[in-house]
Amino acid sequence: MKFLLKTVTIFLMLFTIVSCSSDDVEKDEQKPTITVNYEGGFPQACETLKRGESYHFKALVTDNMALAAYSLDLHHNFDHHTHDDQGADCELDALKEAVNPLIYMENFSIPDGQTSYEIDILITIPDDVDTGDYHCAYSVTDQTGWQSRTSVDIKIVE
Amino acid sequence: MIMKLNFKFLAVLFLGIIVSSCSSDDDNNLSNGAPEISNFEYGMGGSDHGSDQYAYIGSDIHMEAEIYAEATVSSIAVSIHAHDLEVGEGEEEWDFEQTYTDEKYLVINPTFHEHIDIPTTAPAGEYHVVLTVTDQAGNSTEVEGHLDILDPITISDVSIDSSVARGSDLHAEFMINAVNGVHNILVDIHAHGLTLAEGEVEWDFEQTYEEGYHELTEVEFHEHIDVPATAPAGEYHMSITIEDENGNTTTFESHIDVTE
Numbered sequence: 001m002k003f004l005l006k007t008v009t010i011f012l013m014l015f016t017i018v019s020c021s022s023d024d025v026e027k028d029e030q031k032p033t034i035t036v037n038y039e040g041g042f043p044q045a046c047e048t049l050k051r052g053e054s055y056h057f058k059a060l061v062t063d064n065m066a067l068a069a070y071s072l073d074l075h076h077n078f079d080h081h082t083h084d085d086q087g088a089d090c091e092l093d094a095l096k097e098a099v100n101p102l103i104y105m106e107n108f109s110i111p112d113g114q115t116s117y118e119i120d121i122l123i124t125i126p127d128d129v130d131t132g133d134y135h136c137a138y139s140v141t142d143q144t145g146w147q148s149r150t151s152v153d154i155k156i157v158e
Numbered sequence: 159m160i161m162k163l164n165f166k167f168l169a170v171l172f173l174g175i176i177v178s179s180c181s182s183d184d185d186n187n188l189s190n191g192a193p194e195i196s197n198f199e200y201g202m203g204g205s206d207h208g209s210d211q212y213a214y215i216g217s218d219i220h221m222e223a224e225i226y227a228e229a230t231v232s233s234i235a236v237s238i239h240a241h242d243l244e245v246g247e248g249e250e251e252w253d254f255e256q257t258y259t260d261e262k263y264l265v266i267n268p269t270f271h272e273h274i275d276i277p278t279t280a281p282a283g284e285y286h287v288v289l290t291v292t293d294q295a296g297n298s299t300e301v302e303g304h305l306d307i308l309d310p311i312t313i314s315d316v317s318i319d320s321s322v323a324r325g326s327d328l329h330a331e332f333m334i335n336a337v338n339g340v341h342n343i344l345v346d347i348h349a350h351g352l353t354l355a356e357g358e359v360e361w362d363f364e365q366t367y368e369e370g371y372h373e374l375t376e377v378e379f380h381e382h383i384d385v386p387a388t389a390p391a392g393e394y395h396m397s398i399t400i401e402d403e404n405g406n407t408t409t410f411e412s413h414i415d416v417t418e
Contacts, residue, residue: 031267071262081220107261139262145230147265 028144032063046090047154054124061140066113070140076101077133090153092133102129131156192297193227212306216278223270229293234258243283252280282309311336311408321415325387331380339403342368346397352390361389391418
């Protein structure tokens, strides 16, 4: 009887520990960060880019645990929609219809669960794209699935 | 006997511990519920970009929402449809269904942002908008609302003579609201199968009006059209077509009795 009691007790204790082990895993409540506001960050708000030139698009991303992926999205703002978050008011050209706007949308993964990373994407602005106002939108995702975004108003000129 | 009591006591005690020690897990499961959708806005695209819940035929609907899905978003679906809208000539029922699974949305906290084109053939009227977010655990949340799809050109306060004596003038007046600006107005007046008496000449009127209307978004059409004294009397058919700067057109018709 005593033996049985001990066995049951140990079994129950084990069960208690096992059943709650998932509690011990730290839950990631933090979003990654993303910024172009450092020396080398590109583009800065209201930056002017020339057709035919190549540019390194650079942003710094960090996460408390592990970064997973980032994306860069360049699209025209000929209709003056807004999602710049740089707080700068860039002078916009007149409203216009898009003919052959630059559209760039790529996803990249960040290897090895790094906690900080500098995005560096080389893009050549084609000679034949519409000039005018554009948005440059970065996003970053951590391994938990949190996302952060930043968007910069830029202009493409001749 | 004592042993047996102890055993029971211990068993109950441990059961209690098990239950209480895991209660926090249960809380987590509770909060790990369906996705949350906030700041859902849709309506006019372009510079307005506001949450006005209307949009024009031939333009686009801007749609935006903040999403929080602890279990990570797996898809976002948009449905726009109308119930029993009258489908006019040259129009086609518009029933929009699309599921977005772009990588940028498959995260815990995406911002949904899309521009949805309204075909030029969509009938104007009230539509029903549904946004459904599904997470990777299979939970889904839905928000819905109403959207007014408006004709970019509307006509009101129409006053056109229904009867006119030949040799005098026909008075035509109406209000035009064209959000994209008026391009021009084409007036066509003709009759079918009227017999010409001696001295009469078939009257087929066609004129494009632009001056005084071009590029205006709100303007009163007001013209006097001379009916020649030689026009045969009878019933005439009048058709007025307004074209806006984006190429949308609207046509309305009227009948005129030309008297002797």
